[in-house]
Amino acid sequence: MHILMDDRGKKYMVADKEFHTDYGFITEKDIVGSSPGDILKTHLDREFKVIKPNVNDYIELMERKCNIILPKDIGIITAKTGLGSGFKVLDAGTGAGATALHFGNIVGNDGKVYSYEIREDFAEIAERNIKGFELDNVEIKCKDVTEGIDEDNLDLVFLDLPKPWDVGEFAKKSLKVGGYIATYTPFIEQVQILQRVLKKIGFSEVESFECTLRGIEVTNKGTRPKTRMAGHTGYLTFGRKL
Amino acid sequence: MHILMDDRGKKYMVADKEFHTDYGFITEKDIVGSSPGDILKTHLDREFKVIKPNVNDYIELMERKCNIILPKDIGIITAKTGLGSGFKVLDAGTGAGATALHFGNIVGNDGKVYSYEIREDFAEIAERNIKGFELDNVEIKCKDVTEGIDEDNLDLVFLDLPKPWDVGEFAKKSLKVGGYIATYTPFIEQVQILQRVLKKIGFSEVESFECTLRGIEVTNKGTRPKTRMAGHTGYLTFGRKL
Amino acid sequence: MHILMDDRGKKYMVADKEFHTDYGFITEKDIVGSSPGDILKTHLDREFKVIKPNVNDYIELMERKCNIILPKDIGIITAKTGLGSGFKVLDAGTGAGATALHFGNIVGNDGKVYSYEIREDFAEIAERNIKGFELDNVEIKCKDVTEGIDEDNLDLVFLDLPKPWDVGEFAKKSLKVGGYIATYTPFIEQVQILQRVLKKIGFSEVESFECTLRGIEVTNKGTRPKTRMAGHTGYLTFGRKL
């Protein structure tokens, strides 16, 4: 998978085959042999720059049929749980695979991401998306995670589900000592149940947060926070097996 | 390095040698052979649980002589830049090494973190902290990053410096196409200069943000955001080499 | 001025004369003699409820050709300065008169609002808007406030101007001891100048703020903060003559 950018700054996700645009086509050979920084030319002599494929670019361009979690929330999850290279992660529900891609990108070849999705159509989309980003360490499973977790010795169980508490006991069993459960839920009622259930199951360090990210605008007229901002995305709840 | 937790929930960072506490001592042999989940006993029969060493635990317990960047801000930096396993990162100034530890934890054995610190005393503390967390992929350099960057083909240049714009040109040269510069600065005047300089140097996607994280409290009395919250830590500014 | 509401909840601002709608007309006599809570009928027998005229309803329905300051920011200004009945206020620039209306509504018959507007067209609109709300205590002046303030013994000088610092000295002179200057400015650069200039002129308790108001949504699906929210409107800066 390659990201090409035209002279208008528009980005394209390109597979290892001939690439056609309104500026002409680029040959498969040129695409396959390219590396970040190269300039590729179409048969009409228009230039496209090869840029390093980035997980956010990819997620923005990939096939999606559902809402995805924003990078700000994924960043809080990874930083709070100390996610790193070599970690073993369970992710559910997969959706289009955005969190699985982020986790796979971080845990690397020494790590592994198991991503459970109950809907077959979503699992198929996610499968294609993961393959497209050339991650070998993500396994999409078309399974209902509320019926159990096959894996053990996990570092992180991340749940983006309507009733993540149903997975609490399974998560507890499958995690390493020191590992984390993390959930993303839009409603405060879900946070209330999670706080109660996770503590009851025996998780430690149970905490919930909301993260707000606000852009700052610097123009000739002056500097100010951006008017446009999401007032809310979802609450993040964490628990730790200690 | 091991993290032990006593029955009061207090955590200890323990090296591969005999460990003494007010509850008695644990033998070097027991410490060295332990793995997460094990219960170790002192000669007074008090129990300590071995927990998986986590980068945040470690940073909390390690030696620090300066302010460190909070996980929330590190999370935004890693998620926005798509940092992953195998990436090559330049980090400056190192300080006690908190960001170097987070980056090293993520880029793993296939990646590398070069961390520049101008003050020798800080570089030595950071060196010890990195060694203590057993990361082989972080190199602390006692150098002034404003005089140049030795490395090239970098994925991320992260700067926690008073005048990060002084490193803009070097960062631009040392980054891969598609790579990011990211800066952390407490003051809006720094954001204003960064926005101007990074654009002038030719960085794309220049954006600045502030991230707010607020805890949610669920008790018997009711649910509410926590009163205690940091109104501000630092602004994050990003630029991309395209 | 009366506010009528139809059975769809739509509100209308109605003067003391015959009122025509797509539901038929209501006679002048009915309008003039009405009081809040009355039901007026059109000649087609459609019902309109008379509701107590509220300054926010009025501002929403009145003629505007420029941006207006939101109630949240007006609320912070009035609460921070302790504005009350009987106070003497200077307001500039008037714009469509929204802040003058809010201030006039609060200071009442024992108080007075002088509102300076440099543009004749805005001053005329504001004049009509003030008259429409039947406030006798607001005087619109088509004058450049940066050339001086005619009044003295003021409790509050409120400035919604690009360069409010130009009025600092005049404000200082015209205020009572204990009175406040308050400014609304979109950009942080304006705050920086204001803080410096107001302190230099001798104002005490110089402080700047930003106010964020977020709606909370309670539906059958659950409770959550609203996604839609303004990330920024303006900074409020205060100084006090002591």
Place this chain on the structure above:
Amino acid sequence: MHILMDDRGKKYMVADKEFHTDYGFITEKDIVGSSPGDILKTHLDREFKVIKPNVNDYIELMERKCNIILPKDIGIITAKTGLGSGFKVLDAGTGAGATALHFGNIVGNDGKVYSYEIREDFAEIAERNIKGFELDNVEIKCKDVTEGIDEDNLDLVFLDLPKPWDVGEFAKKSLKVGGYIATYTPFIEQVQILQRVLKKIGFSEVESFECTLRGIEVTNKGTRPKTRMAGHTGYLTFGRKL
């Protein structure tokens, strides 16, 4: 009641009688005859400045035995409901009288505030506080507002109570058409009940908010939001009788 300020900027609330300080005393005659801006001297020749008594100064200096609502929240309440001179307000529970003072300050001689407090000790403190600020338009009633509201034709019913919904029906009956109920509650569970009950009772425009106020710091080192900030005070819920 007078506010005097010494040369260190410290403020004192002073009644119409001889005033003793560590800088000496000021005679009753001097105090009684003073007006804002005057300089009064003690018998030791130390100077005190007379400043215009402000409702916030007063609340800060007055006797309090309970938490009070911050000006930011009072500002949102007054601005959202369009509170003005001449309005009739019911306030409960009174506490030390801070909201009653703010409302009384705004509604003036043509308006009236009835403030219900169930605890006799609080009612007495509030009574003294109101008298001290020389407001003739505030009546403290030592009554349980959940048993009924004596007044009618009200513009605003403000409730700072654990279960404000118990007063919903009484509020509805006592308000003018167009008038508002407003509540201040720390917990989201209270907001959930209020939203449901107020809608059921027939209030319109039922909305809930949280207001965040953040200070901006401009120093020689630079400009930045203040670190110190309250993450939460209370939720504000409004309903309107239409």
